[in-house]
Each structure stands twice: as structure tokens, then as C-alpha cells.
Amino acid sequence: MEKETMIRLEGIKKRFKTKAGELEVLHGVSADIKKGEVFGIIGLSGAGKSTLVRCINLLERPTGGKVWLDGVELTALNDKNLREQRRHMGMIFQQFHLLMQKTALENVCFPLMISGVPKAQAKERAKELLELVGLADRMESYPAQLSGGQKQRVAIARALATEPKVLLCDEATSALDPNTTAGVLKLLKDINERLGITIVVITHEMSVIQEICDRVAIIDGGLIAEEGTVEEIFRNPKTKIGQELVLHEGTNREAYTGRLPYCYRLVFKGGSENEPVLGQMMIETKGVANILAANTRTIDEQAYGQMVLQFPEEKELRNTMIKYLTDRGVVVEEVEYV
Amino acid sequence: MFKEGMLELVGTGFVETLYMTLASTIFAYIIGLPLGLLLVVTDKDGIKPVPWLNAVLGTIINIVRSIPFLILLVALMPFTKAVVGTVIGAKATIVGLLVAAAPFVARMVESSLKEVEKGVIEAAQSMGASPFQIMTKVLLPEAKPSLLVGGAIAITTILGYSAMAGFVGGGGLGAIAINYGYYRGQQDIMYMMVILLVVIVQVFQELGMKISKRTDRRL
Structure with a gap:
């Protein structure tokens, strides 16, 4: 049975103005990300994958094409409505981007406070989430006192606070050592299975894709080179870039x-x-x-x-x-x- | 070495100096803090770019900052008279000080806020934070340690300006140093005032740095 679509990208183009003139990074990328799946986007550095994920929640506004989230066309919304929709999408980053002057607990409370949840209620929810990511004993710690893996767990808890439909992960494990990476990936898979949240994973490492993704799109030169289940791509990569990524891993x-x-x-x-x-x-x-x-x-x-x-x-x-x-x-x- | 009443005079000067410095610093921040925020927010890489407003604000700030303080003080006299009713004494000096200091404070605030990592702002945007929420809940709290250091620098700079105002009828320690030490040739008084000013600067600077360090959670 065909699963419902969570995120639909239609002909996404992104052009940047640089000193040397205009530079088009994405040349029309289309993809259908299904509800409840873990979808990977892999590419070498400079392929445009980080720009692509920023186009999903419109941190970068595409210069062409359309983005839908669960049936709502994000590219047609005004700023206020877009902010509303963004609460349905959590995002985590390679460098975590936590508030450095706030404790782990306050960091997780942050997205709840800005969406108007009362303080006491936000605190309760934040505590639950920190327990979920295995940081029950570090709630009052500041980010500077946490390890990389712990920081990313706080970031995951923070991204989940508003009960999003989608979690976007931009190179979320690239700054972590292999052991920590395995732990964070396991947590993400767990979240996907237990909470049913659709996850989009951006990475340059095939091992990350193989670890948690159901389907994968290989992006090269601002276009999707090939797309399929992880098994298909691994068994039989059709494009040169696909072979390179699978082979050299x-x-x-x-x-x-x-x-x-x-x-x-x-x-x-x-x-x-x-x-x-x-x-x-x-x-x-x-x-x-x-x-x-x-x-x-x-x-x-x-x-x-x-x-x-x-x-x-x-x-x-x-x-x-x-x-x-x-x-x-x-x-x-x-x-x-x- | 002191005549009778000198100690009282110095005491009054000391209090006046503190009053001028603190009052004008507070006023300068009331104007300068929002201005600095506006500069960062409306910047072309800011969270709400408004290039023309940014350019206008920047130009006004630069113009005021390039006028030498004593000249600004004299030029402002009609305005000062209209606001506080007099052009001499501590109250009058505060008007001049805050006009001179506000643009300086705005630039200090701007540079502090620009230290906040772009990624943290992006993360807040990805959670659906509005520009106003980013200002009040991300930019200002995250830049707090740097803002406090800036505050210490601002207050000591304003203290220096307040002493200069003694030349054109301002009050405080600067006025005593100029009237007694310079015009009457009583060097001992002048040195004493200078030492007092140095001590006050030290205290403010150290205090600012200490508070900043103690409240910074990155350490």
C-alpha cells in the first residue's frame, strides 16, 4: 500500500548572489518523503544537500519550486503562518546550536515558551523529553559542561518539544566520534519507531544512511542522481556517484x-x-x-x-x-x- | 594642605560625578540599546533586513560620534537649556553626556550582539520564533556577558567625558580639578581629583568584568 506523503519537494531551485555573480546550487530537486519513514539525503560536500534541507523549512527560501508539509504548501505562506508551520518541524544541526547561557532544561523549554506554553507545563514536558533522550541527571547542566553527544541529545529533545511531525537532521553526527554517533543514531531510530516521527537525514556518510534510513536520495551537483530503498542503492548503485559513495565507504x-x-x-x-x-x-x-x-x-x-x-x-x-x-x-x- | 571646607567640596564633587555618570549611562542605554538592536536586526544579514533604515541609522550614529565632545556640548546648549532649564551644573552635563554616549553605546551593543552565533539564531528560526522573540529571548540573553563588558567600558568612557565637561561649566570632580587645580594653580587638588577619577574607573571596570565573568555560562 502506498504510504501518504509528508514532505513533497517540487522542482526546488536555489540561487545565491555572490560577488562573482549568481550561483545556482539546486537545479530543480523533486522528492516525496513518506509519513513515518527515515529518508536520507547523501552527497559529497558542495553537492547542495545542506541547502536542500534548509529549503524544506524555508530557512533558505527556494528561488523556484514548491514545498509541501503534510498537504500545506509552505512556499505560499506568509511569515506568520510559516512560523506556525515550522513548529511542526524540529531541526538538529552539526554544531548543535544550543543556547549557551541556558541550562539543558531551559533549552528544551525554549521552543515551548516561544509557542506560548505556560512555564510550569513547559518544564514538565522538557523533563519528560530529557528523560527520553537519557539525560535525566544533566537537566541543570549548561551546554559548556556537556559532551558533544550529550549536547546533541539536548538538541534532539529540544527539537521534539513541540511534538513535530518531522525531524530534520543536518549532518547531526558529523561532529561526533563513532561511538557517540552510534548512540545518537540509535536514539533517532528509536524516536522514529516509537513516536512515528518522519525523519530526514542529511549526511555525507553512507554508514549513517545504512544505519537508520529506509530510503535514500543521492544528490550530486544540485540534482538528485538516484533514489531508492537503501537496500537497492547498496546492492546496485546505478550512477557513478552512487557507486563512489557505496564503494569508498x-x-x-x-x-x-x-x-x-x-x-x-x-x-x-x-x-x-x-x-x-x-x-x-x-x-x-x-x-x-x-x-x-x-x-x-x-x-x-x-x-x-x-x-x-x-x-x-x-x-x-x-x-x-x-x-x-x-x-x-x-x-x-x-x-x-x- | 587643604583649607577648611575642601573635604566637603570634594565630597560633593564625588557624588556629582557618580550621579552624572550613572544617570547618563542609564539614559544612554535606554536610547543606545534599542538602537544597537535595530542596527543588528536590520543589517543585510540580520533577521529582518531593512537596508535603508540600517544605512540612515548608521550615518546618524557616525555623524554624532565624529563631533568632538566639548564642541557637541557647546552646540547642544540651546537644546540643554530647553530641556533642563540651565546650561551649567551636573544636570545640564547629563544631557550632553547622553547625546554623546548613546551612539557610542549603540555601536558597543551592536558589536556584542554580532558575537551571537548565527547558527543559534537559525535554530530559533527553525522553531518558529518571531524576530521580536529572537531579539528578546536569544540575542540579548546570549550576548549578556559581552553586553556587561561593554557596559563597563561605556561607563568609564562616560566618566571621562563628565570630567571634560568641567571646562564648560559642568559639575563634579572634573570641574573641581579645572577650577581649583588649573585656573588657581593648586596642583595638589588637581592630582587628587585625577587619582579619585582613576580609582572610580578601576572600580567600575573591575566590577563590570567580574559580573560578566561570573554570569557567563560558557566557562
Whole structure:
């Protein structure tokens, strides 16, 4: 069954005036983000993803196109009504952006106070939220006394205070170390599942997408290059940028100089029954492959492995090897590995 | 070294100086604080850009600030007379001081408010805060430590100006230093006034810095 749309972007364009003239960062981006899903937007730096997320709550007003939130066209609203609608969208940032002169509790109270909730009631709600994000014992701490992960948890609690329909996350884990990142991502997934809040995740890290997203859009040069479920994109990225993001994740790009010939990317379902496939293939076809990169990922509770192999030069042998693998359910595709 | 009654004279001067300084600082902030806010808010990168208003305010502030204080004081005399009924004494000096200090305070406030991280303002906007709420609930509270330091600088600068006003009939320690020390050649009195002024500046400056530091939650 088709899920209802929460956020609809239609032909979003954004042009900035710079000293060197006009610069168009987004060239017409369209996307449908469904209710209750975790939607990822991934791209390299400069691809326009941060501008795109700012166009969703109109912190940046698009120079072209339309934005809908749950059936309301935001781009058609006046300032006052837009502020009203913004209360349905929480946002968290890479650098947290907490009020430095206020305690954690006061920070979470802030969005409630500005929407006119009485102080006592705001405090109650803020306490609940801080408990939800696991900071019950740090309510009276000031941001300067908190670690990065704790600050982001305060920011999440603050973003959830007005009971939004949507949570926008702009590189929310990019300033955190891997352990803290895992904790914050788990919290976000939890919030999505327990409260049913639609989450939009902006990131440059494929691992973040694989960790929590249901669907993903890859943005490159101000346009969406490809879009699909995380599994589809991971198994079979169609565009060059998609391959680059999936392939280089967690591998050492500097280790290889120049383009290597006959490189193939293998994706296989993890688990013990599949493990000997590669070894069997080498024994039976007598073709030897050179492992360039390998890792495993859990997507939707299913383990996937990916490998980048360099195959031998003889075409016939290569084809035999590829056939052997594809016959056993392994996805094989030729890639440019630089 | 002192004749009879000198101590009383110095006491009156001291009180007058404090009165002039504090009163004109308060008035200067009543005018300068909203002006500084307006400068930040209407800036082209501000939360409510109004370029023409920003330019007009900026120009007026710059013009007033470039007039030397003593000349401003003399030029304002008709205005001062109309407002407080006299052009000499502490009361009259307050009028001149606040006109001279308000634009200076506005610039101090502006620079303090500009220290507030843009991202924090953006976060408030993303929560649906109105420009007025951002001013009162984000900009001012977040800039408080810097505003207090600015306040200490403003009050000591105004104190210096108040002493200068002694030349054109203003009251306070400056007037005593000029009338007794300079015109009558009683150097000991002049030095004493200078020392007193130095002490007052020290006290205000230190106090301002201390309060700022104590209330700053970033430390």
C-alpha cells in the first residue's frame, strides 16, 4: 500500500548572489518523503544537500519550486503562518546550536515558551523529553559542561518539544566520534519507531544512511542522481556517484593510485552459508582474484557483504568466474576503482 | 594642605560625578540599546533586513560620534537649556553626556550582539520564533556577558567625558580639578581629583568584568 506523503519537494531551485555573480546550487530537486519513514539525503560536500534541507523549512527560501508539509504548501505562506508551520518541524544541526547561557532544561523549554506554553507545563514536558533522550541527571547542566553527544541529545529533545511531525537532521553526527554517533543514531531510530516521527537525514556518510534510513536520495551537483530503498542503492548503485559513495565507504582511497583494470564489485548476503563461495570459485575455476576492499553492513537486519576484486586479464576466465558467482546469487558488476 | 571646607567640596564633587555618570549611562542605554538592536536586526544579514533604515541609522550614529565632545556640548546648549532649564551644573552635563554616549553605546551593543552565533539564531528560526522573540529571548540573553563588558567600558568612557565637561561649566570632580587645580594653580587638588577619577574607573571596570565573568555560562 502506498504510504501518504509528508514532505513533497517540487522542482526546488536555489540561487545565491555572490560577488562573482549568481550561483545556482539546486537545479530543480523533486522528492516525496513518506509519513513515518527515515529518508536520507547523501552527497559529497558542495553537492547542495545542506541547502536542500534548509529549503524544506524555508530557512533558505527556494528561488523556484514548491514545498509541501503534510498537504500545506509552505512556499505560499506568509511569515506568520510559516512560523506556525515550522513548529511542526524540529531541526538538529552539526554544531548543535544550543543556547549557551541556558541550562539543558531551559533549552528544551525554549521552543515551548516561544509557542506560548505556560512555564510550569513547559518544564514538565522538557523533563519528560530529557528523560527520553537519557539525560535525566544533566537537566541543570549548561551546554559548556556537556559532551558533544550529550549536547546533541539536548538538541534532539529540544527539537521534539513541540511534538513535530518531522525531524530534520543536518549532518547531526558529523561532529561526533563513532561511538557517540552510534548512540545518537540509535536514539533517532528509536524516536522514529516509537513516536512515528518522519525523519530526514542529511549526511555525507553512507554508514549513517545504512544505519537508520529506509530510503535514500543521492544528490550530486544540485540534482538528485538516484533514489531508492537503501537496500537497492547498496546492492546496485546505478550512477557513478552512487557507486563512489557505496564503494569508498570505509576504504582507504589514497591507497590506490590510478585506475585499476578489471575491477568488480560483489555484493552477497552475509551469513555462514555463503562464506565459502569465493574460495570455491577460485578452486573450481582456477581463477585468482585480488581483494582490494571488503566490508559488511547490516541493512534492515540483513547482513550484506561487499567486496571489490580485481579479476585476471583473460576474458574467458573472467567470464567463467563471474558466471560462477552470479549463478550462486552474488551480484557482480564491473566498477571503476580509483 | 587643604583649607577648611575642601573635604566637603570634594565630597560633593564625588557624588556629582557618580550621579552624572550613572544617570547618563542609564539614559544612554535606554536610547543606545534599542538602537544597537535595530542596527543588528536590520543589517543585510540580520533577521529582518531593512537596508535603508540600517544605512540612515548608521550615518546618524557616525555623524554624532565624529563631533568632538566639548564642541557637541557647546552646540547642544540651546537644546540643554530647553530641556533642563540651565546650561551649567551636573544636570545640564547629563544631557550632553547622553547625546554623546548613546551612539557610542549603540555601536558597543551592536558589536556584542554580532558575537551571537548565527547558527543559534537559525535554530530559533527553525522553531518558529518571531524576530521580536529572537531579539528578546536569544540575542540579548546570549550576548549578556559581552553586553556587561561593554557596559563597563561605556561607563568609564562616560566618566571621562563628565570630567571634560568641567571646562564648560559642568559639575563634579572634573570641574573641581579645572577650577581649583588649573585656573588657581593648586596642583595638589588637581592630582587628587585625577587619582579619585582613576580609582572610580578601576572600580567600575573591575566590577563590570567580574559580573560578566561570573554570569557567563560558557566557562
